[in-house]
Amino acid sequence: MAATARGEREMMERASKKLSETKDPLERLRLQCLSRGAKGIKGLARMFRIIDDDANHKIDFSEFKKGIHDYGIVMEINEVKSLFQSFDQDGNQIIDFDEFLRCLRPPMSQARKNIIMQAFSKLDKTHDGIITIEDLKGVYNVKKHPKYLNGEYTEDQCLQLFLDSFDSDNKDGQVTKEEFQNYYSGVSASIDSDAYFDLMMRSAWKL
Numbered sequence: 484m485a486a487t488a489r490g491e492r493e494m495m496e497r498a499s500k501k502l503s504e505t506k507d508p509l510e511r512l513r514l515q516c517l518s519r520g521a522k523g524i525k526g527l528a529r530m531f532r533i534i535d536d537d538a539n540h541k542i543d544f545s546e547f548k549k550g551i552h553d554y555g556i557v558m559e560i561n562e563v564k565s566l567f568q569s570f571d572q573d574g575n576q577i578i579d580f581d582e583f584l585r586c587l588r589p590p591m592s593q594a595r596k597n598i599i600m601q602a603f604s605k606l607d608k609t610h611d612g613i614i615t616i617e618d619l620k621g622v623y624n625v626k627k628h629p630k631y632l633n634g635e636y637t638e639d640q641c642l643q644l645f646l647d648s649f650d651s652d653n654k655d656g657q658v659t660k661e662e663f664q665n666y667y668s669g670v671s672a673s674i675d676s677d678a679y680f681d682l683m684m685r686s687a688w689k690l
Contacts, residue, residue, distance in 0.1 A: 491521050494670050508558065508566040513587055515556050521669035522648075524587055530554045531580045541577050588668045594677045599667045602688040603660055614649075614658040616642045 498517035505511055516523035530550045535542060542550070547567050551558060558566075570578040570586070591599075604610070608618045616639055625631045625641035636644070649658045649666045667684075674680045684690065 491670060494674065495520055497674070508562040509569070509586065511558065511562065512551070512556060512566065513589065515558075516587070517669060521666050524584065524669050525665065527554050527556075527587070528580075528584050531584075535580070540579060540581050542580050543577050547578065547580075588665070589671070591668060591671050592677055595667075595671055595680050596664070598681050598684045598690070599664055600660070601690050602684055603663045605688055605690065612660055614646065614663070615656060616646065619645065 495518050498514045502511060502514040502518065505514065513524070516527055519526065527550070530553055531542060531546075532538075534546045534550050534553075544564070544567050548560075548563050551563055567578060570583050603614070606614045606618055606622055608622060609615075619642045620638075623642065623645060625638050625645075628636070628641045630636035630644075631638065631641050643656065646656060646658055649662055670683075671680055674683070
């Protein structure tokens with residue numbers, strides 16, 4: 484897991500550095516999310532879900548602007564307007580934020596998707612498409628985890644903490660393929676080289 488944490492730190496540093504070099508509003512928003520870590524985009528999604536009172540996954544400009552602001556994203560109002568308008572294709576002043584978030588997550592090459600699924604398959608010992616604590620036992624070693632070493636956490640608690648880093652907001656103790664992919668789509672976003680991404684994943688998961 485140390486390699487994964489190291490990769491995330493590098494991603495955050497790269498995103499922060501790139502932020503000063505780009506003018507594109509979507510890329511600036513993406514980089515500000517990624518500078519918060521692999522779950523930065525997920526955090527913005529959570530903010531939009533809170534704003535979406537009727538749960539129809541549609542938001543107007545005032546809600547969009549509030550979500551950006553409340554999440555602490557620094558953007559000029561003209562950037563926010565430009566971003567909203569680029570997704571408001573029919574000009575009805577409403578956008579589908581699921582589609583927006585899909586665009587915010589940059590596309591990954593098939594090579595990256597494949598290595599992510601290799602890691603998922605290694606963790607998913609039961610091959611049921613879901614990673615649980617039972618799957619992790621014998622695959623992910625917690626013996627060097629600081630909270631395990633000082634006796635604060637049991638093995639199961641450490642494993643649960645590990646699952647929570649990938650899990651969605653409901654923290655149900657299970658990680659689906661989609662949640663695992665979404666996490667690594669965030670990590671992937673600021674790694675330019677497929678070869679480096681592949682190396683990072685193989686190092687992190689001993690593939």
